[in-house]
Amino acid sequence: MARYVLRRIVTMSLALWLIITATFVIMHSVPGGPFSSEKNAPPAVMQNLNARYRLNDPYWKQYLDYLLNMARLDLGPSFKYDRSVNEIISQGFPVSAQLGAVAVSIALGAGVILGVAAAWKQNRWQDYTAMSLAALGFSVPSFILSGLLMYIFAYKLMWLPPAMWGGWQHAVMPALALSALPTAFIARLMRSSMLEVLQQDYIKTARAKGLSPAAILVNHALKNALMPVATYLGPLVAAVFTGSFVVETVFAIPGLGRYFVISVLNRDYTLILGLTVFYAVFLMLMNFIVDLVYMFLDPRIKLADDRGD
Amino acid sequence: MRKIFLILAALLVIALTGCGGGKAGEAAGKAKAPQVIRYNVCTEPETLDPAKSTGQPEGTILTNMFEGLVRYGPHNEIKPGIAREWNISPDGLVYTFKLREAKWSNGDPVTAKDFVYSWLRALDPQNAYEYAYQLFYVKGAEEYNSGKGRPEDVAVRAVDDLTLEVTLKAPAPQFLGLTAFPVLFPVNPGVDRETRDWPKVMEKYVVNGPFKPVKWDHNQKIELVKNEKYWDAQGVKLEKLEIYLIDNIDTGYNMYKAGQLDFQEEVPTQEMARLKAANEVKIFPDASVYFYRFNVTKKPFNDPRVRRAFAMAINRGEIVEKVAQAGQVPAYAFVPYGIPDADGKDFRQNAGNQFFEEDVAEAKRLLAEAGYPEGKGFPRVSILTNAHAGHQKVAQAIQQMWKQNLGVEVGITVQDWKVYLDSQDNLNYDICRSGWSPDYLDPMTFIDMFVTNGGNNDTGWSDKEYDALVARANFTGGQKARMEAMHQAESILMKEMPVMPIYFYTNPNLIKDNVKGVVIPPFAVYADFKNAYVE
Numbered sequence: 001m002a003r004y005v006l007r008r009i010v011t012m013s014l015a016l017w018l019i020i021t022a023t024f025v026i027m028h029s030v031p032g033g034p035f036s037s038e039k040n041a042p043p044a045v046m047q048n049l050n051a052r053y054r055l056n057d058p059y060w061k062q063y064l065d066y067l068l069n070m071a072r073l074d075l076g077p078s079f080k081y082d083r084s085v086n087e088i089i090s091q092g093f094p095v096s097a098q099l100g101a102v103a104v105s106i107a108l109g110a111g112v113i114l115g116v117a118a119a120w121k122q123n124r125w126q127d128y129t130a131m132s133l134a135a136l137g138f139s140v141p142s143f144i145l146s147g148l149l150m151y152i153f154a155y156k157l158m159w160l161p162p163a164m165w166g167g168w169q170h171a172v173m174p175a176l177a178l179s180a181l182p183t184a185f186i187a188r189l190m191r192s193s194m195l196e197v198l199q200q201d202y203i204k205t206a207r208a209k210g211l212s213p214a215a216i217l218v219n220h221a222l223k224n225a226l227m228p229v230a231t232y233l234g235p236l237v238a239a240v241f242t243g244s245f246v247v248e249t250v251f252a253i254p255g256l257g258r259y260f261v262i263s264v265l266n267r268d269y270t271l272i273l274g275l276t277v278f279y280a281v282f283l284m285l286m287n288f289i290v291d292l293v294y295m296f297l298d299p300r301i302k303l304a305d306d307r308g309d
Numbered sequence: 310m311r312k313i314f315l316i317l318a319a320l321l322v323i324a325l326t327g328c329g330g331g332k333a334g335e336a337a338g339k340a341k342a343p344q345v346i347r348y349n350v351c352t353e354p355e356t357l358d359p360a361k362s363t364g365q366p367e368g369t370i371l372t373n374m375f376e377g378l379v380r381y382g383p384h385n386e387i388k389p390g391i392a393r394e395w396n397i398s399p400d401g402l403v404y405t406f407k408l409r410e411a412k413w414s415n416g417d418p419v420t421a422k423d424f425v426y427s428w429l430r431a432l433d434p435q436n437a438y439e440y441a442y443q444l445f446y447v448k449g450a451e452e453y454n455s456g457k458g459r460p461e462d463v464a465v466r467a468v469d470d471l472t473l474e475v476t477l478k479a480p481a482p483q484f485l486g487l488t489a490f491p492v493l494f495p496v497n498p499g500v501d502r503e504t505r506d507w508p509k510v511m512e513k514y515v516v517n518g519p520f521k522p523v524k525w526d527h528n529q530k531i532e533l534v535k536n537e538k539y540w541d542a543q544g545v546k547l548e549k550l551e552i553y554l555i556d557n558i559d560t561g562y563n564m565y566k567a568g569q570l571d572f573q574e575e576v577p578t579q580e581m582a583r584l585k586a587a588n589e590v591k592i593f594p595d596a597s598v599y600f601y602r603f604n605v606t607k608k609p610f611n612d613p614r615v616r617r618a619f620a621m622a623i624n625r626g627e628i629v630e631k632v633a634q635a636g637q638v639p640a641y642a643f644v645p646y647g648i649p650d651a652d653g654k655d656f657r658q659n660a661g662n663q664f665f666e667e668d669v670a671e672a673k674r675l676l677a678e679a680g681y682p683e684g685k686g687f688p689r690v691s692i693l694t695n696a697h698a699g700h701q702k703v704a705q706a707i708q709q710m711w712k713q714n715l716g717v718e719v720g721i722t723v724q725d726w727k728v729y730l731d732s733q734d735n736l737n738y739d740i741c742r743s744g745w746s747p748d749y750l751d752p753m754t755f756i757d758m759f760v761t762n763g764g765n766n767d768t769g770w771s772d773k774e775y776d777a778l779v780a781r782a783n784f785t786g787g788q789k790a791r792m793e794a795m796h797q798a799e800s801i802l803m804k805e806m807p808v809m810p811i812y813f814y815t816n817p818n819l820i821k822d823n824v825k826g827v828v829i830p831p832f833a834v835y836a837d838f839k840n841a842y843v844e
Contacts, residue, residue, distance in 0.1 A: 030727075030728070031727065031728045031731040031732070032725075032726075032727025032728050032730055032731040033727070035439065036727060036730045036731060036734070037363070037439075037730065038730065038743075038744070038745075039748070039765060040734070040764040040765050041439050041440075041442060041764075042442050042445070042451075042764060043764075044442075044451065044454055044455030044456075045437075045438075045439060045441055045442055045454065047455070048434045048435075048436075048437035048438075048441075048454065048455075048456075049437045049439060051434075051437065052435070052436075052437035053437075080355055081353070081355050081356070082355060082356035082357070082358060082361065082508060082509060083509065083527075091527055092527075092528075147559075150560075150563060154563060154567060155563060155566070155567070158567070161567070161569070162560065162563040162564050162567050162569070163555065163557075163560045163563065163564055164529055164555070164564075165529060249556060249557045249560070250557055250559075250560055251560065252528070252529070252555045252556075252557065252560050253528075254526065254527055254528035254529050258528070265725065265726060265727070266727075267727050
């Protein structure tokens with residue numbers, strides 16, 4: 001186990017290094033810099049800015065400095081905002097993560113129920129309804145859904161505040177908007193894996209033994225059918241917890257999602273890199289956790305090094 | 310079972326509508342008109358350090374918290390701020406400011422030394438403030454900022470606690486007005502020395518203006534309350550100013566409709582016509598110009614006849630009315646309205662807004678003369694614009710007009726903002742959408758853009774006579790001679806047409822009727838709430 005974890009850490013570090021390097025190269029090859037603006041400052045001022053933010057240094061030095069600072073967990077100052085990248089992440093991430101947690105819970109609950117219902121009543125109205133809902137969730141873009149939710153709940157019914165971050169009322173619409181797509185995805189995953197599991201011999205055996213349908217479903221089928229959903233959960237949590245640009249701007253949520261887009265538009269180099277690093281680490285960590293969860297869900301799966309050489 | 314569901318559903322409805330009930334209570338309280346304004350500045354400010362700020366949202370927030378030597382009044386007049394009075398030497402070089410006895414919000418006196426400290430801080434090359442060049446009028450300032458001079462050689466001096474003496478390197482009548490802008494605001498030296506990050510920490514933030522900050526929730530709002538230590542606190546009627554930082558204009562508009570905002574800096578374009586009709590949009594003058602640059606370094610726009618032909622072959626009235634829709638003024642000149650001339654009247658009105666006319670026949674003749682009769686043989690060119698729905702719509706309208714009137718096919722190239730800036734700077738374009746807003750209240754901020762190799766010329770255009778006129782205006786103390794030189798320069802610009810003016814901007818705002826007394830000057834698009842109140 002310890003050796004397995006160690007090996008994963010080594011491969012993750014390697015992947016991270018590749019990601020940083022690629023981002024660094026791409027970022028600097030895109031035209032425009034952080035300090036270009038409609039009103040060009042005099043050369044002396046630009047010189048000061050470039051010196052202050054070390055943009056005069058050769059690329060290899062900027063790159064090495066960045067890696068060294070990162071090793072100390074310092075992601076540098078934002079070039080655009082009067083805050084450090086660490087500050088921006090530590091202020092935005094908790095908000096996005098809270099919202100994301102609600103959204104993932106909704107997606108998981110609704111998705112599993114829809115998927116199971118569709119599989120259990122295959123080719124009946126329950127199936128068609130669930131899969132039509134899933135198709136909607138897939139195809140309606142989040143800005144449309146957000147706008148629609150706002151129109152109905154904030155403007156027409158006036159049940160919920162239209163925007164900003166505060167009490168639970170503020171989380172309802174953005175969480176619904178965020179959960180639509182993963183709900184649809186989980187429902188379809190769940191349906192197909194459930195159908196597969198229901199064909200298995202041990203389910204037939206359970207049926208033959210005369211167990212009630214509910215007992216078969218809950219005690220025998222569900223756990224195994226959940227495996228693909230668990231796989232999907234890793235990247236899903238990473239994506240949803242780090243926020244969505246569209247949902248956060250539409251509902252004025254002070255999360256992290258907006259910065260993934262704004263940083264690129266501003267050529268805010270340190271923020272671009274910092275967010276990429278943060279997201280990559282978070283994603284790899286989630287996948288790692290999913291792999292560990294596998295072991296408990298399915299005893300047949302063993303971690304690579306546990307096989308014993 | 311069903312009953313339980315019904316009860317649950319009923320409870321849910323009550324819980325959800327509970328927040329609606331709160332709103333009704335607030336509305337009832339409004340009868341007394343609490344002196345609070347909720348204003349959406351429409352973006353997260355990049356900084357609240359006055360010397361570091363460059364943009365409009367920062368300008369608005371800072372102007373309400375600080376006071377420079379002077380402050381602009383409701384009719385664009387310069388009024389005493391921290392300076393009670395001032396004297397300008399006859400050669401226009403030495404400014405002597407007499408300060409009033411004002412206090413910082415922590416009780417410290419505001420002194421001339423604070424200004425010296427703050428201006429040197431703004432110029433410090435180590436700090437690398439982008440707008441430091443607004444102080445380059447001061448003798449020795451540019452040298453210090455570019456690392457060639459010493460701070461003690463910058464000609465700003467505290468004669469005594471309440472007398473500030475500034476020497477300029479050349480006469481610059483616009484300098485006085487500049488002292489009303491953030492980069493030239495004083496900061497509290499004690500606080501700045503002690504806590505370098507005070508502009509980020511609202512508990513440590515010390516101001517000398519009408520309001521002081523209480524809280525900064527990033528991407529949400531900044532709360533300001535009345536600063537009782539402000540020298541003119543008596544004139545401040547607002548108890549509280551909530552500045553919202555909601556960047557989605559439609560979301561802000563929804564909040565406005567839901568009664569959660571009183572005022573928004575921007576208006577959703579698709580609602581413009583309706584809101585204007587309903588009188589919810591107030592349109593303020595804006596001394597900025599919307600124009601197209603021509604790349605004069607290559608065919609076909611190296612020929613002034615082609616540039617003139619293009620400028621004459623569009624219908625600006627239609628663009629303003631049908632596309633831009635916010636009461637903009639068609640531009641047949643480059644310097645906008647709202648900037649005073651030597652006689653105190655309007656620079657634009659004095660010279661007229663008619664350097665050229667829209668005349669399709671004449672445009673066709675010019676184009677034929679340049680070798681493209683009926684647009685035949687005209688090379689494929691393209692309008693470069695940044696990705697912004699409004700700019701793209703204007704470009705499409707103009708594209709149509711050129712096709713119809715000149716028989717010329719023009720493409721549209723849309724680029725992301727930073728790529729667009731890069732292309733514009735490097736003359737990687739044929740025609741380029743641009744806009745310009747003044748840095749100070751003087752035509753020079755528009756005229757000096759187009760001197761040979763000017764940092765914001767970006768057209769490749771160069772004209773010796775034009776350069777000479779700009780130089781003359783820059784080194785003449787007399788306002789009359791200066792303005793005369795700039796009028797002449799503008800007429801050269803409009804004859805040669807490296808740029809094609811389209812319209813003069815306006816500044817539409819979404820404002821509730823009961824909000825009064827907000828000052829929105831035309832030359833720096835900020836909103837000053839010093840004398841604002843709720844009726």
